[in-house]
Every structure is written in structure tokens, then in C-alpha cells.
Amino acid sequence: MNGIMTTTSVLSRHDLNDHYSARLGIKRMYHRVASGLYSIGVPDRQSPVFVTANYSLSFDAVRTSLKDMGAYILVLDTKGINVWCAAGKRTFSTDELVNRIELTGLKQVVDHRELVLPQLGAPGISAHEVRRRTGFKVEYGPVRASDIKEYMRTRKATEEMRSVRFPLKDRAVLIPVELKNYLLPIVAIPLILYLIGGWLPMLLAVAAALGGIVLFPLLLPFLPTKDFSSKGLILGLLLSLPFVAYLLMDHGMTWTSVLSAVAYALALSAAVAYIALNFTGATPWTSRTGVKKEIFRYIPAMAFMFFGGIAIVVAINAALYFGVV
Amino acid sequence: MEAGIPIIQLDGRPPVGEGSIINTLMFFPGRCVNCGMCLEVCPHRVFAPGVRRVKMVRSERCMECGACQLNCPANAIQVDSGVGCAMAMIKAALKGNKEVTCGEDCCD
Numbered sequence: 001m002n003g004i005m006t007t008t009s010v011l012s013r014h015d016l017n018d019h020y021s022a023r024l025g026i027k028r029m030y031h032r033v034a035s036g037l038y039s040i041g042v043p044d045r046q047s048p049v050f051v052t053a054n055y056s057l058s059f060d061a062v063r064t065s066l067k068d069m070g071a072y073i074l075v076l077d078t079k080g081i082n083v084w085c086a087a088g089k090r091t092f093s094t095d096e097l098v099n100r101i102e103l104t105g106l107k108q109v110v111d112h113r114e115l116v117l118p119q120l121g122a123p124g125i126s127a128h129e130v131r132r133r134t135g136f137k138v139e140y141g142p143v144r145a146s147d148i149k150e151y152m153r154t155r156k157a158t159e160e161m162r163s164v165r166f167p168l169k170d171r172a173v174l175i176p177v178e179l180k181n182y183l184l185p186i187v188a189i190p191l192i193l194y195l196i197g198g199w200l201p202m203l204l205a206v207a208a209a210l211g212g213i214v215l216f217p218l219l220l221p222f223l224p225t226k227d228f229s230s231k232g233l234i235l236g237l238l239l240s241l242p243f244v245a246y247l248l249m250d251h252g253m254t255w256t257s258v259l260s261a262v263a264y265a266l267a268l269s270a271a272v273a274y275i276a277l278n279f280t281g282a283t284p285w286t287s288r289t290g291v292k293k294e295i296f297r298y299i300p301a302m303a304f305m306f307f308g309g310i311a312i313v314v315a316i317n318a319a320l321y322f323g324v325v
Numbered sequence: 326m327e328a329g330i331p332i333i334q335l336d337g338r339p340p341v342g343e344g345s346i347i348n349t350l351m352f353f354p355g356r357c358v359n360c361g362m363c364l365e366v367c368p369h370r371v372f373a374p375g376v377r378r379v380k381m382v383r384s385e386r387c388m389e390c391g392a393c394q395l396n397c398p399a400n401a402i403q404v405d406s407g408v409g410c411a412m413a414m415i416k417a418a419l420k421g422n423k424e425v426t427c428g429e430d431c432c433d
Contacts, residue, residue, distance in 0.1 A: 087390075087392075088390065088406075088408050119365065119366060119368065120368065122365075122366035122390075122392035122395065122396055123366075123390040123391045123392040123395065123406065124395075125395065125396070126395045126396055127362060127396050128396070128398040140365045140366055143368060157365070159370065162365065162367075162368070162370070163368065163369070163370060164368040164369065228411075277411045278411050278412040278415070280409055280410055280411045280412075281408060281409065281410020281411065281412050281413055282410075284368065284388070285369075285386075285388055285409075286388060286409030286410070287348045287387060287388045287389040287407075287409045288389050288405070288406075288407030288408060288409050288414075289347065289348045289349055289389060289405070289409075290347065290348065290409060291409040291410065291411050291414060292414065294411065295411055295414060295415065
């Protein structure tokens with residue numbers, strides 16, 4: 001197979017629609033481009049070869065960064081997964097790269113023996129192994145495709161280009177996908193709670209969902225403490241303050257209202273903390289060892305708080321119903 | 326996920342490694358050939374350049390992606406690589422799988 005496909009650095013309407021649906025988590029596994037060798041601009045036999053994944057957002061990030069450049073893009077078959085995740089999963093791998101070089105006949109297309117890989121592909125690729133098996137020297141370019149142009153000018157990545165960041169924009173863009181993933185519980189739980197207990201428990205569930213899914217990613221670096229669970233507990237506690245205030249002001253300082261307030265705070269904090277803990281995998285910092293420790297350290301406490309809170313509310317209502325108080 | 330590569334004994338002596346207690350990253354400076362690959366691939370700048378060998382300067386920042394180990398031609402770095410995702414671990418525990426990573430089997 002030696003067909004070189006062509007592409008451009010311009011995104012079409014169709015590409016943009018594909019990006020929107022990817023960002024909304026629609027047809028999640030189908031944002032793919034065909035794997036193989038692409039030419040962009042008017043490349044010659046000395047033109048650089050950039051390697052990427054066959055996730056459309058990855059491919060598009062690379063090609064839109066190659067404006068006015070003649071180059072080749074070697075797209076690996078990563079099953080529609082981005083470079084970093086695919087490298088962690090070993091689909092963006094030494095074997096796949098070696099195979100793709102063979103399948104596309106890359107050696108007949110260019111005279112040089114150099115490949116520019118995204119730095120975040122490195123967890124799946126062994127550069128010296130690729131060189132031994134194919135003769136191609138692997139060069140790790142910058143983390144972000146937007147730095148490719150500058151990198152190609154100097155052939156040197158700055159510390160800045162080599163570092164992973166997680167700015168507000170990158171955190172915010174995840175919110176629609178997260179909302180979509182939690183869609184059923186977000187709709188069903190408040191509805192059920194409304195039918196059982198009225199609008200107050202319903203609002204509590206809405207606060208838990210919005211707090212964990214929307215506010216937590218946005219506020220992540222501003223929440224004190226280091227681990228995600230305690231950050232979530234703090235955010236949940238803050239969100240429970242209006243409920244506590246309402247209960248105490250509306251019902252007075254009776255022991256049922258105080259206990260209810262405690263129960264609400266416990267359950268809400270635990271729920272937000274749990275969603276927060278589940279956000280670890282979406283961030284570029286957490287290690288498996290750290291997350292494992294966090295799970296063992298915090299999940300029992302979260303369960304205790306959450307179910308303890310529910311038990312208190314049930315007990316109070318049972319007591320009220322049977323006229324004990 | 327597979328464990329790190331086994332420690333190879335050089336000259337019959339156990340290698341001297343540096344590490345941190347909060348993750349599985351281990352650096353064996355005695356083996357370092359100062360090629361600088363770890364400096365390139367690490368997304369969290371755990372290593373810093375040195376005169377004869379690199380220095381491990383921020384091991385606590387390691388997220389165990391495994392890039393440095395895989396790209397070290399001298400076997401001077403060892404890390405039990407994996408994905409730091411609670412959702413995947415909890416899902417795997419509930420399903421009884423060994424480990425789930427990103428993709429079709431997760432986040433859907």
C-alpha cells in the first residue's frame with residue numbers, strides 16, 4: 001500500500017461539526033480519520049514527517065499548525081483515541097509506528113530518516129527501539145501542536161513547550177462531555193428526590209451535580225489542599241452553606257433543623273468529593289499510585305458521610321411521621 | 326498493567342536507586358549515559374540536566390506515565406507505569422477487571 005492521501009491546513013464546515021460533536025461526547029468513538037500517510041502543502045523528499053493519532057481532533061491540531069508548510073503526516077491507528085491516552089493504552093506504540101512506516105512505504109517517499117513525534121506520544125514509544133527496527137530517528141517535538149512552527153524553526157523545544165499545562169480553557173472544554181456522561185443521574189436523581197421530598201432535596205442533588213461537574217473543574221487550582229477528594233469536600237461544604245442557612249433560618253434552631261443541616265452538608269460534601277475524585281483521570285497530573293492511595297483513604301469516609309447523611313434525614317422524617325417528636 | 330522492567334544487576338551488585346515515597350519512580354544514576362531523552366519526554370520536568378548525568382529534581386511530580394523508562398536506552402529509570410484515573414480504577418474494581426484505561430471500555 002503506497003497511496004499518499006492529501007490534506008490541507010484548513011478546517012471545513014464538516015470538520016468543525018465533527019469537533020463540536022466530539023466536544024459534546026456524541027459518537028465518542030467515531031471521531032477518526034483514516035490511518036496512513038498524508039501530504040500537506042507541496043512536500044519534497046526532504047520534507048519533515050510528523051506523526052500523530054487518528055483521532056480527528058489530534059490530526060486536525062497537527063494539520064492546522066502546518067500552514068504554508070510542505071510536510072508529511074503519518075497517522076497511526078489509535079482507534080480514534082488522542083495521542084497521550086493512546087500512548088498510555090499502547091495503541092500509539094513502537095509496534096504500530098514500525099508497522100505504519102512499513103505499510104506506507106515511507107522509506108521510498110522521503111530521503112531522510114527522521115520523524116517528529118508529539119512529546120506526549122513518548123509513553124508508548126521507545127525511540128531507540130524505533131531506530132533499531134526502522135532506521136528512523138525519533139525526535140520528540142513540543143507537547144502542543146500549536147508550537148510546531150516555532151519548534152521547526154529552531155529544532156529545539158523550550159521548557160515551556162515541553163511542559164504540560166491545564167489552563168481554564170482546557171478544563172472548561174471538558175464540562176460538556178462530563179455533563180453528557182452523567183446525563184441520566186443528573187436528570188433522574190433530582191426528579192426522584194423531588195417526588196420523595198420536595199424541592200429542597202431536589203436542589204441539593206442539583207447542587208451536587210453542578211458543583212462536582214461544572215464548578216470543580218473550573219475552580220480546581222483555586223481550591224486549597226492537594227488531593228482531589230479533599231478539594232471536593234471543601235467545595236461541597238461551601239455549596240451546602242446556603243442549605244444550612246435556609247434550614248436554620250426557616251425552621252429555627254430546633255434539633256431537627258440542626259440535624260437536617262448537618263445531614264445535608266455531609267451528603268452534599270461527600271457527593272461532590274466523589275465526583276471530584278472521578279475527575280482525576282481527566283487531568284494531566286495524577287499518578288496511579290497517588291490515585292490508588294486517595295481511593296483507599298477517602299472512599300470509606302465519603303460513603304460514611306453520604307449514607308450517614310441520608311440515614312439522618314430518613315430517621316428525622318420517620319420520627320416526625322410517627323409522632324415521636 | 327505490566328510491571329516495570331526488572332532491575333538488572335550490574336557487576337553483580339544491586340544498583341543504587343533514587344526515588345520518592347509517593348510514587349514508583351526510581352532513578353539509577355550509576356547507569357545514566359546523559360543522553361537527555363528523559364529531559365525531553367517528561368511532561369512534568371522531573372529531571373534536570375547535569376554535567377555527567379541527569380539529575381532527578383522533582384520526583385514527587387511524577388505521574389507515572391512511563392515515557393522516561395521506555396525511552397531510556399541505559400535502563401537507568403524504572404517506574405510502574407499506569408493511568409492515574411479513579412474512574413477507571415473504580416470501574417475496574419466493580420467489574421472485576423484488572424484495569425480499564427481510556428477508550429471504549431471507559432467513560433461511556
